[in-house]
Amino acid sequence: MLDLWSLRVLHEVGRLGSFSAAAGELSMTQPAVSRQIATLERRAGVRLFDRLPRGVRPTDAGRAALDQAAEILDGVTLFETRLRAFAEAGAGRVRVSAFPSAATAYVPDRFRAFAALHPGVELSLTVRGGPDDPYAGLLAGQADVALLTSWDPEPGPGVELAPLMEDDLHVALARTHPLARGERVRLRDLADEAWIDGTHPDCLGPLSQLTTALGGPPRVSHLCDDWNGRQGLVAAGVGVMLYPSIAGRAALRADIRLLRPSPRLPSRRVLAALPSATPSPAVAAFVALLAR
Structure with missing residues (x-):
């Protein structure tokens, strides 16, 4: 059965073209490298290298073996790298x-x-x-x-x-709002509402679709950078706002309802x-x- 060290020896001999050079690279003796290659050839039943006066040259079988060995060694390196990344991520x-x-x-x-x-x-x-x-x-x-x-x-x-x-966009209304009873709200019905805007990108955004659906630009009456402050304004019934799904339902005040806008606004x-x-x-x- 082949082992990774034998493939490593094969790879270095093929890369350097010499038993002696491979021995120096692997901290082995030249006879030990020669025996390792001879053992591989005996197991494979084919000659992998032609011995030359100066160095060695892979045979056709040797070139095929070198290509396969390189793939196996690369795979082992990737395996070790991925495991090490998990360990170092700690x-x-x-x-x-x-x-x-x-x-x-x-x-x-x-x-x-x-x-x-x-x-x-x-x-x-x-x-x-x-x-x-x-x-x-x-x-x-x-x-x-x-x-x-x-x-x-x-x-x-x-x-x-x-x-x-x-990230889907919903409309946030106070629970006491007349339009907050269903699951959806027509954006055109919010045309006269005061809208609450915030800082980029938690703002009304580059939404031409919102302007089209409202029949005109939203009437922005409140500017508030604080996320909790904006929800407070909605809950007080003084305005409506867009609520991105990334904010999560857990962060939503109990006195606010989220409704799907109709027509649907494009997600970001x-x-x-x-x-x-x-x-x-x-x-x-x-x-x-x-x-x-």
């Missing part, structure tokens, strides 16, 4: 930058799940709002992962994006932005969990 840190609605339920839930799997990793969250560049923290080395939406601009060089989820994609450099095992494991 330590380190993951610094996350997120917009407010993502920080309400989505990120805390993922933090809880990740901490149960990797208790040795230090997790930290920075909530980003307003017109801040979502990529600035990444490029400045202040964050390892930034959450953003498809409403944000495309990144420049040095940043890669990983898709995470589709939520993405993770990472520096183009290979992430640490802990960061890679966290992003994989985000995408589940």
Whole structure:
């Protein structure tokens, strides 16, 4: 039965073209390398190398064996790398930058799940709002992962994006609102309502469909950056707002109802932005969990 060390010897002899050179690379003697190759040839029943006055040359069978050995050794290396990544993911840190609605339920839930799997990793969250560049923290080395939406601009060089989820938009009304009884609400019926807007991307957004469905631009009467403050305004019945699904039902006040808008508003994609450099095992494991 073949073993990995024999394949390693075969590979080095083929790569270097010499028993002596392979012996030096593998910290073996030249006769030991020669015996190893002879044993392989005896087991295979074919000659793998032609012995030359200076070095060796693979036969046709030898070239086929070398190709197969390279694939096996690469597979073993990948196997070891993946297992090592899981082991190393148990330590380190993951610094996350997120917009407010993502920080309400989505990120805390993922933090809880990740901490149960990797208790040795230090997790930290920075909530980003307003017109801040979502990529600035990444490029400045202040964050390892930034959450953003498809409403944000495309990144420049040095940043890669990983898709995470589709974020559906609902309409939030006070439970006492006359239109809050059903499961859906016609957007045209909200044309005269006061709308509550917030910071990007938790805002009314680049939604031409909303303007079309209302029959005109939404009448924005309240600007509030704080997520809880916006819900308070809705609950008081002084306005209505869009509520993204990423904020989660658990974060919803009991005196507010969520309704599906009619016509349906297009969902926005939520993405993770990472520096183009290979992430640490802990960061890679966290992003994989985000995408589940």
